[in-house]
Amino acid sequence: MARETEVKTIEWIDGQVRIIDQTRLPNRLVYVILDTYPSVLKAITRLQIRGAPAIGIAAAFGMVLGMRAARTETYGAFRRKFDRIKREFLETRPTGVNVSNALDRLEKRVNGNRDASVREIQDVLLQEALRIYEEDRTTCRKIGRNGAELLRDGWVVMTHCNAGALATADYGTALGCIYAAVEEEKRIRVYVDETRPLLQGARLTAWELQRAGIAVTLICDSMAAWVMQTREVNCVLVGADRIAANGDIANKIGTYGLAVSAKEHGIPFYVAAPTASFDLSLDTGTSIPIEERDGSEITRGFGRRTAPEGVQTYNPAFDVTPASFVTAIICETGIATPPYGESIPRLVKTR
């Protein structure tokens, strides 16, 4: 399908990182070249690239750029620089675990090549980063196929934020399931919440679904429960930024409210995410760090002041949906259902 070649959220091209500047969507499709690690850091912080899998890849490529610029021949100095850059990337977006998981993989390669030359380690890091990128592409396809099994012909799916092509190196996680179902010739219609404050649903998901020719209706976040009460919604399907061992899900703020409404209306609540989004070091979601962002995203989100000067705000970027609200978690290795304490370790082991 056309979209597969059209949306290239992140790529490694001729020793540089090329991303779509997502802050310019939906009005303009602009690519940005990043050729230093600070420029990648900045792109992540500014949300020019976002989505847990995509920023995992971006951090890996960013680390490659940073370490390629290392002016040292000794392993010790190289390693110290690696640690420093890693810390910087970990601080950008604390809630998602994909950055940490990606950089841990690179770190293992550094650790495993103590006797190699700096030049050789630089090559090894690039290979590993490209592997993370390629694996994400394969993972999206597998998640899509697994998730498509849950979606029936004629279904109406509600989604939130963007867990699509713009959040990954391929066609997405939650939206990947929809794309895969459509490839199987199932008719799927989608409601997407605009996803305040940064409108990833309105700006990104509506854009990529429209581009792919999939029927999408945009609503405000506050309308989701009413749509569930009065219109047909067959399932809610979202992505995840971090999943604890018990199945608690950190995802874009608003996800939890959707889950509560889905439960009230007896609507299945599905989460689609790569196993790279699992954090089995956390027993539950209560210890997932929740990024709080500047209140100006709420009070003057689009260049115009929409709240009184000096008003207090609370602007968490994510929330945690307890596992008890989650009907199933769709991964590249299969579909986990409750009890998640048993099903999740099986899915992670098989990756």
Add this chain to the structure above:
Amino acid sequence: MARETEVKTIEWIDGQVRIIDQTRLPNRLVYVILDTYPSVLKAITRLQIRGAPAIGIAAAFGMVLGMRAARTETYGAFRRKFDRIKREFLETRPTGVNVSNALDRLEKRVNGNRDASVREIQDVLLQEALRIYEEDRTTCRKIGRNGAELLRDGWVVMTHCNAGALATADYGTALGCIYAAVEEEKRIRVYVDETRPLLQGARLTAWELQRAGIAVTLICDSMAAWVMQTREVNCVLVGADRIAANGDIANKIGTYGLAVSAKEHGIPFYVAAPTASFDLSLDTGTSIPIEERDGSEITRGFGRRTAPEGVQTYNPAFDVTPASFVTAIICETGIATPPYGESIPRLVKTR
């Protein structure tokens, strides 16, 4: 308190209607003079004035302006003009019942004065409109006192949209309860949802609470459930645009989702409204007409396009919260609790 004299949402001054232009808030406090009924119609349609009680009053004053301009001496022609203008006002905002209730009161005065001169009927209509205005002021105070009994010292109240001074001729319904509790020296803190798409919570409620010195924290609609899960919220308190005989509540879109979340978290869900918001001709809320507004409120709400061109939207301005979610309804005549089929008729009878 200062706010009482400061916020004059609507007034009849020297044969004209003066309103605060709420589309200019929170950045500027601008008053607009309306001296013809079409200008009142337009102010209601454009949401320069909004809030069920306030637009009931505005419609009454608008009718007075329209009928004062009537160039006829015959009752029949006068009455036909009345009917035509009434239809125009009823079409502006179909969900709230206050416009209809206010104009029904004026209509009764027209009917009861068939033998009077046009000039006399014009005077009678003005008297009735001013009575509606004055009654709303008294009603707000009574609702406030009744509601304040439910609010305890130290409580955190979550509200949605604006049911305050800017929605009434006095200090509001839901916010009136908060103002009254604060007058009783109870410490009350408030979370207000921004209330997309038109941001009445961010623009209006945050503005008037801040002005009144009440601690208010602004959140996005999508954050409400997460705040309930992780922070203290002692009750949800909202207004209503129409209440059916069984206690089903039509109110600003997003109210229903809040009610669902409140139920999930065991948080009481209170509605404050004058008995003029009851529509006992409706057994349930399913037949309340839900106003749908233009999708551009969602796709370019901030003056900038935030969704792709041509995307389909669904933009209901209200939703209906079934009575089973409502802990109590606070009116000027008392507090109704389930079963509402019994308690509501008692409250309406005593008005």
